Amino acid sequence: MRQTVILLTAWSLASCLVLGDESSSDQEQHFERHVRPILVSVCFRCHGGERTAGGLRVDSRDALLNGGESGPAIVLGDAAGSLLIRAVHRADDVSAMPPDQPLNPESVNALEQWIQGGAFWPSTSGKFESEKHWAFASLRPSEQVQSKPGENTEAGLPEAQLAELASVIDHYIDAKLSEANLKALPSADDRTLIRRAAFDLTGLPAHSADQWEGTVRRLLENAHTTAGDQNTDLNQVIELLLRSPQYGETWGRHWLDIVRYADTAGENSDHPLPHAWKYRNWVIDSFNQGKPYNQFVREQIAGDILARKLAESATTSGGPDTALNQRYADLIVATGYLAIARRFGHDIDKDMHLTHEDIIDTFGKSFLGLTIGCARCHSHKYDPISAEDYYALYGIFDSTRFAFPGCEPQQMPRDLVSTLPPAEEQRRFRDYQAPIEVLNQKIVQLEEQQKTASVSPEKAKELQLRIAEGAVEDGGQNALTADAVPALKSIVVRRGDLLVLSIYPHGNYGADTTLIELEIQELSGNGSRWNLNEVLTNFIVSNPHPGTTQAKGGWAFLDVRSGIQLLPEAISALNDQPALQAWRNGDNPAVFVNSSDAAVPVWTSLPAKSVFVHPGIDGPVAIGWISPVEGQITVTGRVADAHPGVDGVDWTLDLYPDDVTESVVASSKLLQEISTLRQERDKQKAAMPAPAVAYAVWEGNIHDSAIHERGDPEKPGAVVPRRWLSMFGSAELGTNDRSGRLELAERLTSSENPLFSRVMVNRIWQYHFGEGLVRTPNDFGTRGQAPSHPELLDWLAKEFEVSGWSIRHMHRIIMRTNAWRRASLPMSEEENVLCREALEIDAGNSLLWKHSRRRLSAEELRDSLLFASGELDLTPGTAHPFPPESTWGFSQHNPFSANYDTNQRSVYLMVQRNRRHPFLGLFDGADPNASTPQRQSTIVPTQALYFMNDPFVFSCAEQLNERLQAADGDAAKTNLLFIRCLQRLPSNEEVQSTQRFVSEYTTLLHGVPEDERLRQAWAARCRLMLCSNEFLFVE
């Protein structure tokens, strides 16, 4: 379907040219709307697949007529006598259907009406029309000349040969035109063709890159004087364009549309993909390198496997093999095609079946022009793709390990794939890895010891002496004073006893940051005081903290969720705030301090010079005081909710005897050791070279997959072996130790698969002519549109194949045709009449009697604005300035969201899945969530508002005006204005009207200084040029 949408007046009267949208018959509508949904959603689950209940299938009219074990299911024209109707009426002598609950009366009616009316089935010829469907048949051999296999098509065949091949295309086009009795327009002029060629191949207006600016300028100037040898020069321009780096950026962008490229994952918090750009650039580089299309595709599906083979076959010579390393990295990066699949839900590991659907759907559409995705829930309604086919492919992708982007409950990426061959990886990292491994083993050992050294829950319970307890309401506090809590007045302790203040979470532990003040005073002896705030100095020096007393004793920070153990992990800058230090076990429980003189705003504002605790989700945290004295003490202090909202906390104060303290302290030494070893390990890790990774895939856990009944992974059905689509012969793919991706890539790109070539040449054609020969580029199935020129499509498909899958070769021959070079508008009265007649017969121009005018795409528009302004930065983009992974904490409440400004080409803009880029959204950019086979080109008033008022348009006009003002005289200014914006010189009339505008505009500028007026008037004129239709459309 053509997607050009035009808004004639405003939203209300939107109208468009939707071509070839056939209206279906009433019978078909009744079937599609009422009958098929019942068959699919109600009957299919038992009467769908190969093994069907009662031997009855409901997926074709013949099957219903033949029926099952109980006889024919339907009798044409006799609803009451049909078994199916009696079953849904739940008649006595038949099995009631569906067995669980009756159909609603409307559905029963619909079925009756359908059978009564003769049980119309859209494809009356059989199960599916597919057996004879044109797109699934082999390529038709052609009488016409083709290039020979082995010729150097990528570099460029001799001119005569290219011309001959182009004439074959014209032969097919002309034949259809004369069949329709239509005459075509002649060739457009040079300037138009250069601009058309430049946009087609580089997405930019003419003369952008320095190396071919000269040629183009010369041509432009010639075009206004003499009519030189047009073809030769134009062919030279095409060659220059094909060799410019901007070619890959433009055709790469087409490919990125098809594979729904994005820089974020698309799950609920839309995590950034900091490495996805490498795949984007790989696509661009592949086009620029002229990579054969079959290889281009193979690498995207199985690059990691090819890389592994490459590394295995390489001879090890000792030193680094730069070429091998580069090739290996490229192959890994290529599988970004699979990795950038959309992620779903909150915890994306749980919704991988949806990601697999996204992959299978995109796989089908991008390479085969088939909509396979719908077979997730039921066999395809129109095309010969069964649920078994779907799960055969599913098994292949489910046997693949995908890079994990991070999601709300698991923020950090994992399973990124190293882009270094194993030998190189070894060479670079071996000196670092061995000592780290030794350290790791030691740490694990000590951690085990520490666990056993801690106090068990049973022992803790047995020896516990409860002194006091209390509860703090949300936002409230408890004073720990003898007045409020009499038990605190006098407590008898022995040397080494452990006094423990524990803080418990309520129902919700989320906002339980609790401020603790604690002071212990000896009532006998020296009357010493120990204040908890003494730990503010050098908080993480050790656990227990010695305090300032130097006496045996101190403060212990405890995990008391199960028994008593020290909090093992010291954090020197919580939330990246150096003033915040913590002892913790995982995120929680934790004891932490704000050691600075000022409050620190983090999740809540933490007052200066204070100690806090945060309990765990599943239990309390505690602060312990180890008594250095014998006798009586009194306790004072405060427990205060430091993060109001949600709920409060409970607290208890307990006393434990010295053998508990000994166990706890004994583990302290271990803790210290562990901490030292960890620091050492982290230091060594930090010294390692940064890992080279890609957002890519790797072979995973190899297995066949079960069918998900009705698409529900909770309802596994029969296991299906991994294999190729049954329509192509069901060849088994993969083995016990191979996912089957490489085999899949080979089958897919085999010349035995006619769709592979047809689908891609149709795309190439479409990006040159605005429409494909098949106008449903992602759907070559029976519901797609038939080709306008079937013989031509097959000839092109064959030519693509024999050329060694050279895309550049296809550009060369297509752009040498008369069809491509036609004018888009009549230049004489005679041509005008011709056009009016042709419009009557073929308004949609499917026969190519002219070249179709087209609106610039979003990227072309933005790049053209920057180009006109002179500010376009042609350096290739690299990584986006995402925040570092260590700071991520994205959630569905606070998802990742950003816009990064750049003057680089628009293909390098950061594309987010869940927050559409405003410019790309306004001008019909690609959908980052689904394959976009063809851009829409809407025309809506909010776009006009953009041109009228957006600062970007104004700044581009200002920059352009700067350049104009440097030119001498109005004529030179006008020339420059037209060349930069429209790539042509102005007519005399245009020179005059420009001058008239400038002078009239200056008269409106009251109050503007004299010398400013002209500048402003010219700036306005520049803006109008950028707003003009001629700027926005390619002829």
Added chain:
Amino acid sequence: MITQPFQAQRRTFLKSSVAGSMLMSGLMHELLAAENQSPGSSNAAGTHHPAKAKSVIFLFMSGGVSHVDSFDPKPSLIRDHGKEVTLDHPEARNRPGYEKLYLKKPDWTFAPRGNSGIETSDLFPHVSGQIDDITLIRSMHTSHSNHYNATLGMHTGSFAFARPSIGAWLSYGLGTMNQNLPSFIVLAPQMPYAGTQVWASDFLPGEHQGTRVVPGSEPIPNLVRRVPTTTRQEMELAALKEINTNHLRNRLDDPQLIARMKSFETAFGMQSAMPEALDLASETDNTLSMYGMERNQTEGFGWQCLVARRLVERGVRFVELIHTGSSGNWDSHGNMADHRRLAPQVDQPIAGLIQDLKQRGLFDDVLIVWTTEFGRTPFNNTAENPGREHHNWGFSSWLAGAGVKRGHVHGATDEHGIRAVEQPVHVHDFHATILHLMGLDHTRLTWRHAGRDYRLTDVHGEVVNDILT
């Protein structure tokens, strides 16, 4: 598909609107010719049956409003407070601390209201005061217990994939009644869950996407004239028209080029039409106080409600109001008391909107929809837990105005408010009903995309006939 009578009507409309146009007078013929050529349209443009409502105001409470604390009285829940229930609930499954679940009574008191005697709680006293104008659906249910997915589902009918929003479908189906304003406007001061997908047109043509309007000096991007004076802008546009008219010469009246020329004229109109719609200066003190607003107030839900009335008055098809966004919203896990903070923000404005529409005779033309993405659990892991979790098995929404019964209750949850058991209404049914009221058959409003006809309701949805007048 376009019905013939509407086609004729549309041509008449086109003729009259073009005839009144300043720039385009000579082009009417070509426009109509282009119309004749096109076998289809970016608009389905036409009702399938007579419409009850001309426009929709969709009030979306983000985060999940508790039904058992607001519109769904459950005496048994009070009686059985603290009793253990055994449920395989999505929010409790495999969640530490949620091995056992206990019923938890509401924090608000219910009482019969109005002549209809429908019981509501005192959480929304003002809305409760309008209960005789409302059809309450107490048997809503939805397919996902996650904000993102349920929010997407409530807007697009799809719980995982990006699809067109209900407002986009209506815009596509019906078009707008005012050329100078978009047909689908979203008043959302903050981003909701799932971001812009909530109002996206997805595969439908771009003009049907929701236009987000935010309070402040530039309610939609680039609405404010950047050229210093209107005179200058008019002169520029006249010169642009001249440039484009010259360019159009020999170009066979290409409808794309004409449409683009026209779009500048419309945009020029929007620069004043949109601020005019948002300018509350002409509203009386009486009206403002109905919405609980102060004069010169330019934000808050009262502002959103009053602007919504002004937009439907001006012919906008679908106005969505989002209360808060993806944070600071109705998601009261920690403590239901947070509902007490939020309810007054919306209560009087919504009641004021109903009263205002009634006073102005718009209540028969406008459908008000009040909903949330899901309810909250009538239970928790302890009965004392002050919060409630996400709950998709049953919740309450309501409709009021054009084409729906007044003072009516549809459906019910079980005795504890856990499952919608009587006349359950799934989100797809809810959507089918809204489309039905707008004159559209949800099974016939389709768009061919990627080889199949897509609908808002996928392959589901039944119109809830019981609530229709």
